[in-house]
Amino acid sequence: MSVTLQACAPVARAAQPLPCPSEWTFELIDAYHDAIARTARSFGLDTYANQLEIITAEQMMDAYASVGMPVNYKHWSFGKQFIATERSYRRGQMGLAYEIVINSDPCISYLMDENTLPMQALVIAHAAYGHNSFFKGNYLFRMWTDASSIIDYLVYARTYIAECEEKHGIEAVEQMLDSCHALMDQGVDRYRRPQRLSLAQEKARRSEREIYLQQQVNDLWRTLPRRTDRRADAGRARFPEEPQENILYFIEKHAPLLEPWQREVVRIVRKVAQYFYPQRQTQVMNEGWATFWHYTLLNSMYDEGLLTDGFMLEFLQSHTSVVAQPAGGRLNPYALGFAMMRDIRRICESPTDEDRLWFPDIAGSDWRTTLDYAMRNFKDESFIGQFLSPELMRRFRLFALRDDQAQPDLEVSAIHDEAGYRQLRESLARQYDINHREPNIQVWSVDTRGDRSLTLRHLQQSGRPLNQDADEVLRHVARLWGFRVVLESVDGTGRELKRREASPVRD
Amino acid sequence: MLQQIIDRRLSGKNKSIGNRERFLKRYREQIRAAVRRAVGERSIRDVDRGETVTVPRKDLSEPTFRHGPGGVREHVIPGNREYARGDRIKRPQGGAGVAGGGNASPDGQGEDDFAFTLSREEFMHYFFEDLALPNLIRTQLAETPEFKFRRAGFTGDGTPNNIHVLRSMRGALGRRIALGSEHRRKLADLRAALAEARRRPEPQAGDIAALEAEIDRLARRLRAIPYLDPIDLRYRNRVRVPQPISKAVMFCLMDVSGSMDEARKDIAKRFFILLYLFLTRHYERTEVVFIRHHTQADEVDEHDFFHATESGGTVVSSALILMQDIIRERYAAGDWNIYGAQASDGDNWGQDSAKCRELLDTSLLPLVRYFAYVQVAEGQQSLWEEYARVATENPNFAMRMIAGASDIYPVFRDLFRREAAA
Numbered sequence: 001m002s003v004t005l006q007a008c009a010p011v012a013r014a015a016q017p018l019p020c021p022s023e024w025t026f027e028l029i030d031a032y033h034d035a036i037a038r039t040a041r042s043f044g045l046d047t048y049a050n051q052l053e054i055i056t057a058e059q060m061m062d063a064y065a066s067v068g069m070p071v072n073y074k075h076w077s078f079g080k081q082f083i084a085t086e087r088s089y090r091r092g093q094m095g096l097a098y099e100i101v102i103n104s105d106p107c108i109s110y111l112m113d114e115n116t117l118p119m120q121a122l123v124i125a126h127a128a129y130g131h132n133s134f135f136k137g138n139y140l141f142r143m144w145t146d147a148s149s150i151i152d153y154l155v156y157a158r159t160y161i162a163e164c165e166e167k168h169g170i171e172a173v174e175q176m177l178d179s180c181h182a183l184m185d186q187g188v189d190r191y192r193r194p195q196r197l198s199l200a201q202e203k204a205r206r207s208e209r210e211i212y213l214q215q216q217v218n219d220l221w222r223t224l225p226r227r228t229d230r231r232a233d234a235g236r237a238r239f240p241e242e243p244q245e246n247i248l249y250f251i252e253k254h255a256p257l258l259e260p261w262q263r264e265v266v267r268i269v270r271k272v273a274q275y276f277y278p279q280r281q282t283q284v285m286n287e288g289w290a291t292f293w294h295y296t297l298l299n300s301m302y303d304e305g306l307l308t309d310g311f312m313l314e315f316l317q318s319h320t321s322v323v324a325q326p327a328g329g330r331l332n333p334y335a336l337g338f339a340m341m342r343d344i345r346r347i348c349e350s351p352t353d354e355d356r357l358w359f360p361d362i363a364g365s366d367w368r369t370t371l372d373y374a375m376r377n378f379k380d381e382s383f384i385g386q387f388l389s390p391e392l393m394r395r396f397r398l399f400a401l402r403d404d405q406a407q408p409d410l411e412v413s414a415i416h417d418e419a420g421y422r423q424l425r426e427s428l429a430r431q432y433d434i435n436h437r438e439p440n441i442q443v444w445s446v447d448t449r450g451d452r453s454l455t456l457r458h459l460q461q462s463g464r465p466l467n468q469d470a471d472e473v474l475r476h477v478a479r480l481w482g483f484r485v486v487l488e489s490v491d492g493t494g495r496e497l498k499r500r501e502a503s504p505v506r507d
Numbered sequence: 508m509l510q511q512i513i514d515r516r517l518s519g520k521n522k523s524i525g526n527r528e529r530f531l532k533r534y535r536e537q538i539r540a541a542v543r544r545a546v547g548e549r550s551i552r553d554v555d556r557g558e559t560v561t562v563p564r565k566d567l568s569e570p571t572f573r574h575g576p577g578g579v580r581e582h583v584i585p586g587n588r589e590y591a592r593g594d595r596i597k598r599p600q601g602g603a604g605v606a607g608g609g610n611a612s613p614d615g616q617g618e619d620d621f622a623f624t625l626s627r628e629e630f631m632h633y634f635f636e637d638l639a640l641p642n643l644i645r646t647q648l649a650e651t652p653e654f655k656f657r658r659a660g661f662t663g664d665g666t667p668n669n670i671h672v673l674r675s676m677r678g679a680l681g682r683r684i685a686l687g688s689e690h691r692r693k694l695a696d697l698r699a700a701l702a703e704a705r706r707r708p709e710p711q712a713g714d715i716a717a718l719e720a721e722i723d724r725l726a727r728r729l730r731a732i733p734y735l736d737p738i739d740l741r742y743r744n745r746v747r748v749p750q751p752i753s754k755a756v757m758f759c760l761m762d763v764s765g766s767m768d769e770a771r772k773d774i775a776k777r778f779f780i781l782l783y784l785f786l787t788r789h790y791e792r793t794e795v796v797f798i799r800h801h802t803q804a805d806e807v808d809e810h811d812f813f814h815a816t817e818s819g820g821t822v823v824s825s826a827l828i829l830m831q832d833i834i835r836e837r838y839a840a841g842d843w844n845i846y847g848a849q850a851s852d853g854d855n856w857g858q859d860s861a862k863c864r865e866l867l868d869t870s871l872l873p874l875v876r877y878f879a880y881v882q883v884a885e886g887q888q889s890l891w892e893e894y895a896r897v898a899t900e901n902p903n904f905a906m907r908m909i910a911g912a913s914d915i916y917p918v919f920r921d922l923f924r925r926e927a928a929a
Contacts, residue, residue, distance in 0.1 A: 029512060052512045059515060062522040077569055079530030082523040083623040106511075113516055174529065182570050327586025399587035401596070405577045409595040415587055428583040439572050464578030469570035476570070 020311045024117040032121045033128070035306050039297050040129040044368060047132040048147060049106040052124065060100070060112050061085050067276070068100045070108065071154045073161035073268070075177050101127035103135040103279075105147040118314040125297045130290025137376045138285070140278035150275055156202055157268045164261050176262055179476035180248060180269035185438055187248030187270040188277045210260035217256060243457065244443040247477070248273070256452060257482035266480070281379045281434050288337015289375055295319060295338070325396065331428075336396070340383070343392045344371055354390060385429035390421045400427045405463070439466055444488070453484035460489050460497060474502040531629065537562045538625065542633040547773060550809050551759075551783050551795060558630045561622045656745040665742030674741035682739060686732050694725045755790035755844040755876075757783060758833075760826045762851035763799040763817045771883040772813060775850035778881050778915045782848045785919065790844060796833060800826035802856075806833065821854045823890060824862045827871060834874055847871070847878040853888045860889040864897050872901050879918045880906040 018031055029052065040047070055063070065082030066072035102108040109127040111120050135141050165173045180187070244250045251258070252266040279286070298315055301307050307315075325335035347355045348367035356363045362370045374387060393416040400423065402413040414420035414427065430436050444457035456477070458466060466489065478485040482504055489498040531538060541560040574580075590596070625633070661674055701718045704710060759779045761767070767775075786793045797812040798804050804825040807815070830847065838845060855863070872878060880894055885908070898904050907918040 026512060026514075033512075050511075053515045054512065055515045058521070065523045065526060074525040074529060076526065076529035076533045079523060079526030079528070080567060080621070082526060083530065084621070087623060170529070170532075174533070178569075183572075185571055325585055327588070328584060329586075331583065331585055396585040397587040398583050398585055399590055400581050400583050402579070402581045403598075404579045406579075408598070410598055412590045412592055412594040412596065413581060415590060415592050417592070420592060424583060427581050430581075431583055437574075439574055441572055458572075460578075462579040464574045464580060465576075467573045467575035469568070470572060470575075472568075472570035473572055 016305075017308045017311075018306050020117060020308050022116040022118075024115070024120050028117055029111070029120055029124075032117070033124055035301060036121065036125050036129060036297055039301050039304075040125075040133075040293070043293075043296070043300075044372070045129055045133045045293065046136055047107065047129060048104075048136050050128045050132065051106040051108045052128065053108060053110050054113050055110050056113055057089070060110065061089060063100050063110060069102065069154055070151065071158055073154075073158045073177075074165075075181075076174065077181065099123040099127045101131045102150075103131075103141060103145060103147055103275075104150050107132040107135060107147070116314065118311045119318065121311070122294055122298070122315055122318060125294035126290045129297065130293040131286060133293070134282075134286050134289045134375060137372070138278070138282060138379075139377055140282060140379055144278045145275050153202065153271065157272070160264065160268065164265065168261065173265065175479065176265045177269065179479050180266055182473045182476040183248050183251075183480075184269060184273040186441055187246060187273040189246050189249070189274065190277075190435075191245075206264060210263070213253065213263055214260060217254065217258075239446045239448050240443060246270070247441070247443055247456070250443045251477075251480045254446070255481050258480070278379075281381070281432075284333045284337040284340070284380045284432060285375065285378065285383050286337070287334045288339075288341045291319075291323060291334055291338040292341035292371075327397070331396075339392055339395070340387055341371065343389055344374060344387055346391075347389065352391070358389060359387075380432035381429045381434075384432060385425060388425045388428065390416075393421060393424055398424050398428070400424055436461065439464070441487070451484060452482075453486060454481045456485065456487045458487060458489040460491050463491075465489065465498070471500060471502065474500055475505075478502040478504040531625075534560075534562050534566070535633075537566070539633050539636070542625075542630060545630075546634060546777065546780065551776070551780050552809075554634070554780050555627065555784065555787070556630065557627045558625045559622055560625055561620045564621050567621050655748050657748045659744045659746040661741045662744040663738070663741070665744070669742040669745075671741045671743050675735070675739050678741060679735045679739035682736065683732055683734070687729050690725050690729050694722060694729070697722050697725065754792040754794070754842070755786045755846060756794040756796060756838050757786055758796045758798060758830050758845070758847045759812065760798045760800070760830065760847065760849040760851075761812065762801070762821055762823070762854070763815070764801045764819060764821045764852075764854065765817070766852050766854060767883075771850075771852060774883050774909060774912060774915070775881070776813060777912050778850055778879075778909075778918070779848055781915060781919065782846060782879065786846060796830075798826050798829055798833075800829075804829040820856055821851075822859050823851065823855045824859050824866055827863060827866045831866070831870055831874075845875040847875050849878070849880045850883060851880075851890070852884040853882045853886060853890055855888065855890040857889065860893040863890065864893040867894075867897050867904070868900065872897070872904060876903060878904050880904070881915065881918055882906070882908045884908075885910070 018035060019028065021028075033050075033052065037050075061082060063070065064085045065078045067078075067081075072078065099112075100110045107128065109123065109132075111123055115123065135145075135147060141147075161173060161177075240250070240254075248266055248270040252263050252270065255263075258266070298307065298312075302312050323332070323335045323338045325332045344362070345367040347359055347363055348365050348370050351359070351363035374383060378386060397416055399415040400413045400420070402411045404411070414423040416424065440459045440461060442457055442459075444455045446455070447453045454477070456474075470487065474485055474487050477487075484501065484503045487500040487502075488496050489500075490496050538560050542558060545558045546554060661671060697718055701715065701722065704715050704718060757779075761772075761775055783793065783795065795809075797807050797809055799807055799812055799815075799817070800821070800823065801817050801819045802822045802825065806829065826849070834845060867878070882891060887908075891906075891908070894904075894906050898906050905918050907914060909915055909918075
């Protein structure tokens, strides 16, 4: 290994800097990783063990196509994703992401072999220490995902889906997956923790579950009521007793006509959706946290004299392009998250009078403790609601635009001034609230005594109707349910605004 | 902290290949249409490559429940320079909300069509699918199947049956000489010195013993040089050379009288393409001659052949005569494998059909390897009857009445079978 120290700018600091040729080698990655790990420990970052994998650009596109996971079952939509990625990459419209990191234990980070050494170091700091510690610490990830078993579960899912394709035909499986994918966002438990998954248990329990489930379903749809139950039946007017938010779960457990393997497919899609559920709710925080830490770690290493000026120039160039915020456009979650993390540190270290007024609890506190607390206990919505400071709103020059379809014009409802801070903050927090962003649709009732039709209820918020896809999705629901499906859109008072229906197509 | 670095670069790309297959399968219809269109637009010589296929994005959508436009919503946007609270702004055109609304497609790519490229193999797959080609023929056409082994000198590795003994032994000899020469020279010197020492009047026992020991050592070293070392082995090298080694000419004959419409021409074109593909696999060089005819025949270029419309009567023999003339002038039968392909709607001037049979029987068929005729219309007229008589008498003549693309292949069945067996 030839090391060209001369090529790097001279350093006047005490320590011997790490060599920084632009080409990486395994030894250098190891050396940088050690230094970054040491620095991260000194800041008290708690992470899963790291596994760094060197991959090629093609493999990166493969990973992209299967929603970033190293294994996944086969489906045409991943093929479409791959083709789209490949096309824009080949045309040079899009650089590949520098990194993909997988919430697993050990935490897998991909390093693309085309990256320069400073980029690899940046990815290690960002993904292997930033994201990794977020995965391990944040309450949503702790509650909803099980990092140690996700890869195993995906291996199981892929094998199972492949077996199903063999047994029941690719087309039948594809139809099931299409229908389930359409309901993925409605296939998550929002308030209850799902059971832990493990490959061994999963396999052992599957057949048991299939038999039991089928019994349950048969019982629910029993056409000859037991004589003793008659009176009880009259009282049991509703099914389900309470509205259910997890439509896929409801279908898996109660759809009358699904075969056991189809229920298992529903379950697999549901589990994968659940795994991604925390990620959808913590984009700003997760990226902000990771960006904050790569910035902090590498700067601190530079201060120690471990990094050369050349390294820092390349790093800062990438860093600034990641956190750039164009005016008037969509908020860049990296920019917002990074700025908020930095801002919290600022409030802790050198609070102004305004900060003391807005954040009496954290102004002047230890920034590491405060940031750690923020990372562990919030999601995007609550994080913004809690920590977005007036200072930052001024810096971003945020303003809120109210779009009421009944009005001819848009209205500027709040800007970054004394009167607008709270409203802006609430509005922005709501914008990241998944329950606000996605329509609220629940399983409302099933006509168990009549035509077995399933009624879904869409609670319309702020008068926002469903999109045009709704009819299409409803047909998917009908395919899964096997009987007529009704989707009622109601307003806050329960008044029905729109009614959609779909019936399954019988072959 | 445990950590490991894994080099995955060699562990295979194309993990998505199964996903891609499923994607292509799902959009089979669109892809087939695109392939059909491409075949129509391409030159016959140019069929054999990939193609960009476009699928309307709406057909690809994966529907989900989302908020549609309408109702009340609020967006927080950065970069305010001019607005104060209560300002009103005109709604942007399109009404679909402002930037940051929920309407952008989830993958961030606009609403344009989804285009992707079929590889050459995939393209040919769909092309053949339409023609209902048997799988064996597909593989033959899609690849260059035949190879011949040709000697190409010697190499350092191979299988034992290819060892070239003479070369190997010659190498071994050379190596033994080269490795041993230094020792042998020293040995010769030492032996001379020993003889000298012994000849001396007062032999020194110590010197002699030392010399003998050294001689002994060198002799051992020489003996240790292997007689035959693995690096000496030489193998006959054979390389695979693609087989097509001769040249062919293909005559495309087509009736362009008014009754040949676009659909019929399209079928005829596929017929010509198939023969062309077959010939390019078997011959190093394939030329194509286009002859179109109504009452007179002309040699034309491909574009005119397929696109210019003529009208008027039909005299088929004019084309056969022209073909014969061209063969005589440019393609002496000894050097060229000649193939003929004729497409027509079966119309012919009354007396001419008998003349066509005569021409084929006596002068043309003896010159060509294979002559295939397709009639792209129903109805048996005089030409069909006369040709049927030709077919019974000549094994290298095939004919077929075809209504669709999948009927084309049987015309070539005999041809493919024979060539595949050869």
